[in-house]
Structure formats: C-alpha cells, structure tokens
Amino acid sequence: MSTRLSTGGRLIDRAKPVSFQFNGRKMQGFQGDNLAAALLANGQVVMGRSFKYHRPRGVVASGAEEPNALVGLGEGGRFEPNQRATTTELFDGLTAISQNHWPSLDFDVGAVNSSLSRFLPAGFYYKTFIHPRAAWKHLFEPFIRKSAGLGKPSNPGDPDTYEHAYVHVDLLIVGGGIAGLQAALTAAKTDAKVLLLEQEAHWGGRAPVDGAEIDGVAAEEWIKNALQTLEAAPNVTLRKRCMGSGVYDHGYALAYERCTDHMPGAAGPRHRLWRIRAGQIITATGALERPLSFSGNDRPGVMLASALRDYIVNYGVSPGDRVVVVTNNDDAYRTALAVKDSGLTVACIIDARASADGPLPQACRDAGIRVETGKAIAGVGMKGKALKFVDICAQAGEGSVLETVGCDAVAMSGGWSPVVHLWSHCGGKLLWSEDNFHFYPDVTRFPTDHKGAQYVRTAGIASGAMLTHEVLGNASESAVAALEQLGHSAEAWRPSATGSEEGAMAPVWVMPQGASKAKKSKMWLDFQNDVKVSDVELAAQEGYQSVEHTKRYTTLGMATDQGKLSNINGLAVLSGALNQPIPQTGTTTFRPPYTPISMGVIAGPGTGKTFQPLRKTPMHGWHEANGADWEPVGQWRRPYCYTKSGESREAAVSREIRNTRDSLGLLDASTLGKILVTGPDAGKFLDMLYTNMMSTLKPGKCRYGLMCNENGFLMDDGVVARLDENSFLVHTTSGGADHMHAHMEDWLQCEWWDWKVYTANLTEQYAQIAVVGPNARKLLEKLGGMDVSKEAMAFMEHADGELAELPVRVYRISFSGELSYEIAVPANRGLELWEKIVEAGAEWNITPYGTEALHVMRAEKGFIMIGDETDGTVIPQDLNLSWAISKKKEDFLGKRAQARSHMASAERWKLVGLETIDGSVLPDGAYALAEGTNENGQRNTQGRVTSTYHSPTLGRGIAMGLVLHGPDRMGEVLKFNKVDGSAVEAKIVDPVFYDKDGEKQNV
C-alpha cells in the first residue's frame, strides 16, 4: 500500500496542504505534489484502466511519458480528458476522474475483454473487418464501440483563452536539466539571444534525485547557482512549464506553455503556443527509462525504478513498504538506495546480468541489501488489487520458480533511451549503441537549414552521454558549435562531476530469456494500447517485417504516449522474432508534438469572431437593421433574404421576387469583384484571359465573358466594361475576386511579363447597387442627374455621371431578366445612395432582395452560376456557351485543352432545363438514372441536377442540369433519384423558363 512518508520530499511544502477530489472522494496532498504523487500518498494505487482490455493500472512513470495514469480533469467547460496525472500539478480544489471503466474504477465490466484477449490478438481490427461481415455489424462493432474510446470528449464552451506568441531567437535550448542549463550558461557569456525551455515546473531534471555532485557541490546547489547566473543574463529568457513540442524546417520550432493549468481561472491565457524561429536549436531533452518485459509487468504497483525513486525523493511518497528492484543496469541500484534511505525495505534486487560489481551494486551490498544476479521475475502475484509477491527464476532459463519474495511494489529498469524526438523531427538520423543498447543521434547526419548547415544539435543524455561530467561537457560543446555557426565565439568547459560511475548494462528484452508463449502473452510492451510481446511476435510470424507496418498492425506506440516507453522494447522483440539486428529493424518515425498539446492552443485566439476576418459592405448595417437573414459568401456576409416579422424564409424570397418582377427591387451587389485592367496591352491580355474577344469592345460598352484555366475548365464569368482605350473594368463573381486577381498577376508576372498591363483589385473601393424591375428607369429619373433613357443608355452600355448628387458609374446590365441598372459609387457614399434609393422608391414599393431571390431569378432566365453549373470539370461547351468562345482568336487560356479528345467528345453531359412532371422541386445534386449498373454494382447515371428552386414566378419547381445528349432530347422524361430511394420524374426543357425573347430587359 502506498502512503506519505513522514519526512522527505524536495518538491513539496508540507506546511501547505491542498485538498482535491478523485472520483468524488476527498483527498489531501501538499503544494508541490503532482497528482500521481498525491494519489499514491492517499493509497490510490489503481489510477486508470487500459484501452483495450480495461485492465486496472497504476502509475508507471513520473513524467511526460506516463501511459497509464490518465485522468479527466476539471468540470464543465474546463473538463479535459486524457491528462497525465504525472504532469498535473496539484492545486486546491482540483477534481479528477479516472477513465475507461464502467461502472467504476474498482469494478469494470469491460475487463471481460481481458479474459477474451486470446480472441483479440494483433491485427484484430483488420482481421475482423475482413470476415464475416455480418459478425462485424451485429457482434463486434457494438461491443467495440461500448468499450473503445480513450476518455470522454470535453464539453463545449471552453471559458479559457489561449494565445500564440511569436519570437525570433539566435539559440533555442529545449530542456532545462543540467545539460540545458550548461548549454545556456555557455551561451550566456556571448550576446546571442537565447531562449531556454523546461517542460516541468522545476529546473534541473533528474540530477538532484540521482545525487550527483557538480563542481564540488550537490547538483541541487549547482542548479540554483546556474539559474541565478542565467536570470541575471540580459540575453537569456527562461520559460518553465513550456514543452518544446516540435522542430520544423529552417529553424522553426513550436513550444507549448501551460500557463495557468496549475491555477485555473487565474488571469491570462491558459496555454500559450510559442512559434519560434531560431537560428540554432539545442535539444537537451534527457532520456526515458524503459520497462522490462516480464509476466505481469503491467500490474498496479509495478513501476519504473526512476519513477519510484522520484516519488520517494521528490514527493516523500512511499509506493510500497517492501520493494523488489528488477534491472539489467546499475542505475536502478540508486532506487534501492533511495528506498533504504527513506526507511523502507528493499526485499531484493533481481539483476538479470551474470554479475554486478560496480560501485552502485557494491554500495547496496554494503548497505545490507540482498542482490541476486542472473535472475529474473517469473511472475507477479496479486491479492485482489494489491501486489503481494514476485516469483524469481533464472534469467537464462524458461521460468521455473526458484523462490517467492513478498513485496508490495516492484521497481523495474530496462535501461535508458535518449529522447531523440526533436533531433529526428526534421531528418536527424540515429545510430545504435552496443554499449548502452539504445538509439542516439548520429552527429554526421544532422537536420539542415536553408543554408544547408546543421541547425539542430543535442546536448547531454539526449546525445547519448550517460555520465554527469560527459553530459555537461557535451552540452557545453554543442552550445559552442551552435554559437560559432551563429557567428559568436564561445568557449566550452567541462565541470567536474562525481557520483555517476556505472558498470556495463546487458540487453534484456524478454524476462526470462526462454519464457513460454503463455508468459509472453502477459508481458506488456505498450501499456496504454495493450500490446504484448506475444502480439509483436505474432505479427512477425504473420509476415510483418517493417517496423512501421508492425506498429500499425499491432497498434504498438499508437496511443497518446506515442510509444515513449514501448518503442525500443517493441522493436527489439520484433528484431528478435525476425532474427535480425536491432539497427536493421530501425525505428518508427518521430513526429511532433512530443506530447499532446491542447486543441485550444492550436486555435489560439482564432475562434469565434476572430476565426477569420468578416468583410462587410458599406450597407451591412442597413441590412442588419432591416431583417437580413445572413449567408456567408467567402468572407463576406450577404443577406440571403430580408424576413419581416412572422415571415418564413420561403415567403420572404417569394415576396422579394414578385415585387421585383412586378415593380422594383434593389440588391447590394458590392461584393462583386471589380478588377481594373489598364495599359496599352490590356485588350491583348483580356483576349488571352477570356474565351471571347474583349479587345474589340468599344469604350462605353459592356460584354459578358468567360474565363477558363489552362485545363480548359470554367473558372469565372462576369461582365467586362471598357472604360477607355487602355482601361477595362473586369467584374468577377463575389467569391472569385481575389483568386481571379491572383490568376491575372500569375500570367502577367510569370508568362507575359513584357506586356504593358497593370491590374488593381478595386472590389472594396466601390459600393454597387442593382436597381431592378419595370420601374427601375423611373426611379433613376426621379433621383436625377443623368440621362438613363433607352436612347442614351442601351442594354449593355455604361456611363459616368451623377445621380442624386452623387458621383456614379451606371451599368445597364441584368442578371434577372428585368430592366436593370447597376450603380457603382465610391464605397464611402454607398450607404447614402442606398438610403436615397430606398426613400425615392417607396412609391413603387421598392423591395430589397437577397442572394436567394437573385439565384432564383437568374435560374428562371437560364443564366449559369459559377459553382452551381460548374465544379472545376465543366467547360463552356457543356453549358451551351459556345457563342462566347471566339473562333477568330488564335489563342486564349484553355483553348488548346478544349481541343483534347475528351473535351470535344459528344458524350459530355450538357446543360438543359428540367421540369418535374408533378411540379415539385427536384432534390439538389440528384442523378438522372440510366438502365443497368456499373462494375461496382451501382446504378448507372446519365446526368445530374446543378441548380434547383421553387419559382414563385411560374408557381412550380424549375431546375437546370447536365444530361447526356441533353439538348437533343427535349421533351424526354427522366427519372431522378431521391435520398429515400424513390425517384421523381422530370422533363427535359429549354433552360430559359421566363421571358425567352428578353422583352422585359430590352425596354
């Protein structure tokens, strides 16, 4: 049973008790505790359940690598799942719940998975997907759904704020252990701008726990002095609780700062994402201890030797009264000494090596601790949920039990792996050490920056330097190399250090060496995802050789801890099963982030109103005050319609259309793209951009045109107005203005750079108002100031002048089929003109209309809409727009492509109108059904609906669509599918439903 010791705990303040809750139970800890330590202090050994088998699990590590002790933290909007208890600082009022269990942590129905585990082997999901299909749907899926899922999603309505911070530094150092501090001390002597990050709330890393002496003082003292020096250095910034999350191209790095997780509700952002551009990066990220693979190694009470030592030394917490230490290296002996020093009992040290005679084993023997070499753990005995004993066997054998040793905690150590993640993110390569049996950075194959030079270096244990004086020397040398790259001269030095001598370790990947299959199926590699030695061996037996494939097949290392504890052990087992050396198997790819970062911090301040900029026309406020029902159009908001009190959307749209067609409507068309194209070669340029001829357009005239890309597909359409000899104003679709301007610039800058043409996107410089309907001319005449008669301004003409004493440009164009003027006015006068028009139009019941009325009226006239009739695969010929494709021009963008055989094929679907027999509205996107099925057993089709509306003018459904040989099949009735499986009949008709001869607009 775990408990709080009466003394000790270098990080806790016993004078400051803290209350918290776990699964509703009130508990007490101390300031400085992490949640895992506080739970252990309260006797709570079981902290969670595993993902697949729901096995009860205790904490196994003491830091970021923890796979087991995941909890849901907080309540309401601040609830967050999958938080590691080992990196959660305790605060007064903390509430946590355990995960993956039902109905309770102590009794879990899903744990039945565990007894079914022989039916859920490696690749279970893949195998089950294949056969039999019925079993998946009715048996496996419901079962898996109930037991799957890691934690619960958090609630909407996060009350906290998050921010992004941008910073440029010369040298970024990730990791504030003694290596990072030494690197920073080296750099502090220069004037390089340095940022030093530490993921935990404390500086110095493991050195104080491991008891090294540096420069003649205890590590803790050395760290304190180093911090004082660094805090005084004007060129060094220190940031703790800030995890270096990823290294990216050209010196870019991300860091994740947990600002107020330990004091919820405090002022300021909860998390901060540091977006760092660094000249040089040093990763002093230390190493992680590996578990040992013995039967029962996942039982609560079994933990890493370093973690057990941390709980005693850092938090004054005893994980158990009688501890068994099992190891293949000398470092774990430090744990035995720490246990002994704290007054607890070391039942036995089980060392898999044939002999252990270094200074640390000797110190343990001198302290009276029993050391058994050449031995292994054969199994772990439990009584209820409490660990009771271990069985000891020979490491060389198959597991015959030699002795049973009573204990309530096991400290295991399989050696240490440098944290090479950040080194590897941008291509740093690794070597395998035959001394320490781990991967470490290959300094000759480093990540390169924009100059092709090295920009990431490792320092200390992350380099594979295992002894304290080597760690410090290596850190200083890495800093000097980075500083020299930056043009600073610095000097490396190697502080003296003692207390870190260790004997050689031995590789032990399975314990005992000849363990049976039954034993291997109880040896956990990946604790969180429940992957065992037997699973990896099965994968190898089934033919998986690549470590990347095995990872995905078994899910090894795919949990939220990303295999920090399991990867090396897993690939060692795979190498063993494949009978090849470990470096030949290699590692899986290291990808950022190093540990999970919050979704909130990724979004940063970019949520709600700041998610993206909102573009407003000058009349936006008027629309809002007059019942606008908004619709997003790109970054603009446009009124879909204006609803009156008690009116439905459909009724509003019908009213707007009827009033416009019968009398007078007005539309805010300001979002329409307006691009000025000017210069002596402007006409020549537009002839290349448009499929039709623009250079022949006379000043004062307008022409509708189509733009295609080089693939021949329609990109945009709109009206071009020629302003004078050298200048054209190009109107684009509302959503297409920026894109079309970029398109023009691409061709002007990169292909026809010697053409004398200048473009300017004037979209926001002008407000534009369409005045539409039979009374439109009367209204303009009432406003007064210019001649808008049929004689002065014919259809498709424009003129500059004055209306209602405002400077305007009036275009006589129509997208509704009615008599229509579009009036452009400087944007800052837009609202003024709009209000004057509304006032003057009262006598004709002038009606503002929205985008839906606009769409319906254009569809009634058979006008196409980019994005409805086109989808990036449609050419003008498909839309019967061949009249707008110049035969005279030698060249235009898309011309060559439209000559390709598939484009010229008579089998392409072509535009027609569609009228349902019953008058109903066709479903949007519905397909015209054809006889038979294709090779996938799907129904053959012969067309599809591209636009479909209820027409208030005609009192029935109207639609446009693309149909095979459509224009040749007028009058034919087709069947269109509906989502409920039924079909609806529609007749092929002319797409112009209303005023076919254009009599209404030519008045």
Place this chain on the structure above:
Amino acid sequence: MLKFTCPYCGIEASETELAAGGEAHLKRYGPGSSEQDFEGYLFLRKNPKGVHLERWRHVMGCGKWFLAARHTATLEVFGTYSAQTHEPPAEIIENIRAKFPEWQA
C-alpha cells in the same frame, strides 16, 4: 516551415506569407501544339530528390511571384530570383554546382 528571401522586397519571409506555385520555367504550349508537348506542359512535373527550381508568390507581402532553387531533401535554398527569366542567374547555378557539380537545370 520554410523561409525564403523575396528578391523584390528583400524580406526573409516565412511560408505563412508565401504561396507555392510548383515547378518553375515551364514552357507554355498553346493551340497547335502536339498532344505530347501539351501533356508535358499541363501534367508532367519534375519531382526530384534534389535541387528543384520552383515558383513562390509573396502573397501576404509585396504580391510578387519569384523563383527559388531549393533542395527537396536537405531544404537548402541556393537562391531566389526574379520570375521574369527563362533560367536561373549564373550566380545561383554556381551555388548549386559548388555542391552538386553534375547538376543540370
């Protein structure tokens, strides 16, 4: 996140300021060109593990297109230059050949 120096405004710009535009120095084939030439122009792109001449636009800056010589594996940038040329300037070719003597544009 890559960074390039815009040869027009001189700013060392992060990728977030830039838009990538694919292979540089494509020769346009228009009406009358063979199916093979047109296919090559429209669809066939170099994909070297090595030095690549490519188009970038300083879209969140001066708006200009420029070209860059970048190694796709080491990410080394041998130089950026005007888009208004049919080949890289001699200086950039020299930079590339200093490391890859065999390199051909």
